[in-house]
Amino acid sequence: MRWLREHKDEAEQRQWDIMNHNAAAAVRMIERVATLPEGRRMVRLGSEMLQGYTEASWIDWWQRTEIQDHLARIFAPIGETARRLGVRLSFHPGQFCVLASEHDVIVERSILEFEYHTDMARWMGYGKSWHDSGFKINVHLSGKGGVTKFLKTLGRLSPEARNLISIENDEMTNGIDSTLLVAEHVALVLDIHHHWINSGEYITPADPRAQRVVESWRGVRPALHYSVSREDILVGHDHRVRPDLDGLLAAGFKKQKLRAHSDMMWNTACNEWALTFGDQWDIQCEAKGKNLASEQVYNQRLAQA
Structure with missing residues (x-):
C-alpha cells in the first residue's frame, strides 16, 4: 500500500497487474492441488488477492462498474476449476x-x-x-x-x-x-x-x-x-x-x-x-x-x- 501511495501514476496499472496475476495463480494452484489424494484437495485462498479493497483511498476505485465486471470475469474460472476438480x-x-x-x-x-x-x-x-x-x-x-x-x-x-x-x-x-x-x-x-x-x-x-x-x-x-x-x-x-x-x-x-x-x-x-x-x-x-x-x-x- 505504501508503494501504491508513492507511485500514483503507476498505481492503477499495478492494481490491474496484481488482480490478474493473483486470479490466474489461484487457478493454477487449484489445478495442482487437484492432483493430490482426495483427502488433501483443499486450498485456503489468501486475503491479499486484491490490494486495498477495503482501504479508504481505494474503495471507490474497486467499486467502479468496469472493475467489478472485470473481477467477476477473472474470478469465475477459480470457482469453476475448483468445482470441476473437486477442490x-x-x-x-x-x-x-x-x-x-x-x-x-x-x-x-x-x-x-x-x-x-x-x-x-x-x-x-x-x-x-x-x-x-x-x-x-x-x-x-x-x-x-x-x-x-x-x-x-x-x-x-x-x-x-x-x-x-x-x-x-x-x-x-x-x-x-x-x-x-x-x-x-x-x-x-x-x-x-x-x-x-x-x-x-x-x-x-x-x-x-x-x-x-x-x-x-x-x-x-x-x-x-x-x-x-x-x-x-x-x-x-x-x-x-x-x-x-x-x-x-x-x-x-x-x-x-x-x-x-x-x-x-x-x-x-x-x-x-x-x-x-x-x-x-x-x-x-x-x-x-x-x-x-x-x-x-x-x-x-x-x-x-
Whole structure:
C-alpha cells in the first residue's frame, strides 16, 4: 500500500497487474492441488488477492462498474476449476475481523472486510446456498460483545455471507461452549488445538459437542482445524507422547507461547489423535510448513492404515 501511495501514476496499472496475476495463480494452484489424494484437495485462498479493497483511498476505485465486471470475469474460472476438480476452497480473514466487538467502529470495519471476502466468493460462483461445495469464510467468535453482538452483526451481512460464514472456537476466550450457542445460525469449525489450549482436553470425534459441530453444517462435510505447539517451544519433547497442558503450565510454560502453530506436524501422537476425525471431517492442517506439514500427516495416515 505504501508503494501504491508513492507511485500514483503507476498505481492503477499495478492494481490491474496484481488482480490478474493473483486470479490466474489461484487457478493454477487449484489445478495442482487437484492432483493430490482426495483427502488433501483443499486450498485456503489468501486475503491479499486484491490490494486495498477495503482501504479508504481505494474503495471507490474497486467499486467502479468496469472493475467489478472485470473481477467477476477473472474470478469465475477459480470457482469453476475448483468445482470441476473437486477442490474445497476457503478464506480466513485476519483476526482483526471482529464481528462481535463492543466497539461499533470495529464492527463496521469488520463487516466491510468480511463482505470483501464474500465478494470474491460470489464472483467464483459460491454463496447461492448453504456452504455450496463446502466453501467457507471462517472467522473467530471474538469480541467482548459476545454471542448477542455477533448474532446482531450476522443479521446485517449479505445473504451470501450468511451462507458462507463459519465460526471457529478460540483458544483463549470463546471456546466450544460459546460457539455452540450460535450453531443454529452458522456452521462451526472445530479447532482441536485451540480447544486443547483452552481446556487441556484432547476432545474425541464421539464427544457430543463435536457431533453438534457436525450437525451445524446441515449435511455438508465439516471442516476441522489441526495444529500443534511449536517445536522450538517444546524442545526435546518425545514425539510419541501427547503434551500435557497442565503439566506444561506447572513447569512454567505460557499459553501465549504454546498456542503458536508449529512448522511441521512433529508430534506423531497428536497426529494419530487428529486422524481419528478423518472419517467424518476434512482435516485442515494449520502449520508454517503448510503443504509439507499436511503431507506429513497424510503419510502417517497411510502408514496407520
